[in-house]
Amino acid sequence: MTGNQNNRDADEADDSALVDITDLSIRFRTKRGMANALESVSLAVPRKASMGLVGESGCGKSTLMKAVIGVLSENAEVTSGSVMYNGTDLMRADAEALRSIRWSEISMITQSALNSLNPVMTVGDQIIEAIQAHRHMSKADLNNLVVKMLTLVGVDPRRMHDYPHQFSGGMRQRAIIAMSLVLNPELVLADEPTTSLDMIVQDQIFRSIRDLQVQLGFSMLLVTHDLAVVIENCSRIAVMYAGQIVEEGSVASVVGAPFHPYTLGLKNSLPSIERMHEPIAIPGAPPDPIAMPPGCRFAPRCPFAIPRCREQRPNLEQMGDGHASACHRNADMPGLRMEAAEFSTWARASETNHASQESIS
Numbered sequence: 001m002t003g004n005q006n007n008r009d010a011d012e013a014d015d016s017a018l019v020d021i022t023d024l025s026i027r028f029r030t031k032r033g034m035a036n037a038l039e040s041v042s043l044a045v046p047r048k049a050s051m052g053l054v055g056e057s058g059c060g061k062s063t064l065m066k067a068v069i070g071v072l073s074e075n076a077e078v079t080s081g082s083v084m085y086n087g088t089d090l091m092r093a094d095a096e097a098l099r100s101i102r103w104s105e106i107s108m109i110t111q112s113a114l115n116s117l118n119p120v121m122t123v124g125d126q127i128i129e130a131i132q133a134h135r136h137m138s139k140a141d142l143n144n145l146v147v148k149m150l151t152l153v154g155v156d157p158r159r160m161h162d163y164p165h166q167f168s169g170g171m172r173q174r175a176i177i178a179m180s181l182v183l184n185p186e187l188v189l190a191d192e193p194t195t196s197l198d199m200i201v202q203d204q205i206f207r208s209i210r211d212l213q214v215q216l217g218f219s220m221l222l223v224t225h226d227l228a229v230v231i232e233n234c235s236r237i238a239v240m241y242a243g244q245i246v247e248e249g250s251v252a253s254v255v256g257a258p259f260h261p262y263t264l265g266l267k268n269s270l271p272s273i274e275r276m277h278e279p280i281a282i283p284g285a286p287p288d289p290i291a292m293p294p295g296c297r298f299a300p301r302c303p304f305a306i307p308r309c310r311e312q313r314p315n316l317e318q319m320g321d322g323h324a325s326a327c328h329r330n331a332d333m334p335g336l337r338m339e340a341a342e343f344s345t346w347a348r349a350s351e352t353n354h355a356s357q358e359s360i361s
């Protein structure tokens, strides 16, 4: 067990949720019709710990993050659910309440943050501006805080007078992390925060974030495509598929012994997991959000689908130890994990499902 794991376990002693998302459904008005981005999502974001959020492109990860921080686009409709944070339902809070919570209590680092720094303002002034939007401080205190934050994220504070173009990509991302932490938020939503950086810089930045978490005690909801990043940085994981949470639990339990076939497929398809054979991609593509299939949304790609799967939607079922999975065949899965690691299983599923789709149409 690593030192980080120990810290995370100690931090997890307070197991009440920091943010409690219940039955959240969100859809977008589009020219083609209503796109169902989230359906009945329930998730407890732990206090002083990190939760990884994984799933293929378009499954609703960013929509979930944006809902929590209250920056959904105009064409979004929240059709059900609540997001409780310290006794406030963020889905029903007024604009003023949301503004006061945003950045000071819940902050966000996005994939596009690297380009979001103002090119004509020094990095230090941009951090000062972020502080002044919420706090009144003397010039000296502001300066001291910028020096402290840049030092904490591993940037030489003398560089506060530099412009963003004088920073490397990794340093810019560190400055953005400093900005997202400067008001000491309780929750950081990190949406693929290091995607555009090389692996070594990514590793260094995640190491800094872990150290900062120990020092500052914030929670993190981390979206990433890399399961190895979740294993290294998070104590819990939620797996999303087509707008729904299909599996959730501790990283050790979900990654070590998944129940949901989609998680098993994801584990096979990610290059960063140690295995004896080449990565196996899950054949097919997620469903059209405007025309979601009835029953289990993964059924058209699932090697273990049975007739019931195409008719009845599976609910999240507790499998013990805080590990939940939404699959009609949860009970059979321990006996099917070996089969799920074989290329032939997924190739066969692809042929069978293709044939059954053709017979339907």
Ligand SMILES: Nc1ncnc2c1ncn2[C@@H]1O[C@H](COP(=O)(O)OP(=O)(O)OP(=O)(O)O)[C@@H](O)[C@H]1O
Pocket: 028, 029, 030, 035, 036, 037, 055, 056, 057, 058, 059, 060, 061, 062, 063, 064, 073, 075, 289
């Ligand atoms: N503003 C919008 N208008 C219309 N549809 C949207 C909008 N934002 C998201 N969607 C749709 O909602 C679904 C979920 O999108 P979202 O961006 O949350 O996915 P994601 O999991 O973050 O994907 P990625 O990994 O590519 O970032 C997708 O079908 C997407 O096309």
Ligand code: SF4
Pocket: 260, 261, 262, 296, 297, 298, 299, 300, 302, 303, 304, 305, 306, 309, 314, 326, 327, 328, 329
């Ligand atoms: S419910 Fe059926 S189709 Fe869905 S993941 Fe489980 S076995 Fe596969």
Ligand SMILES: [Mg+2]
Pocket: 061, 062, 063, 191
């Ligand atoms: Mg996204």
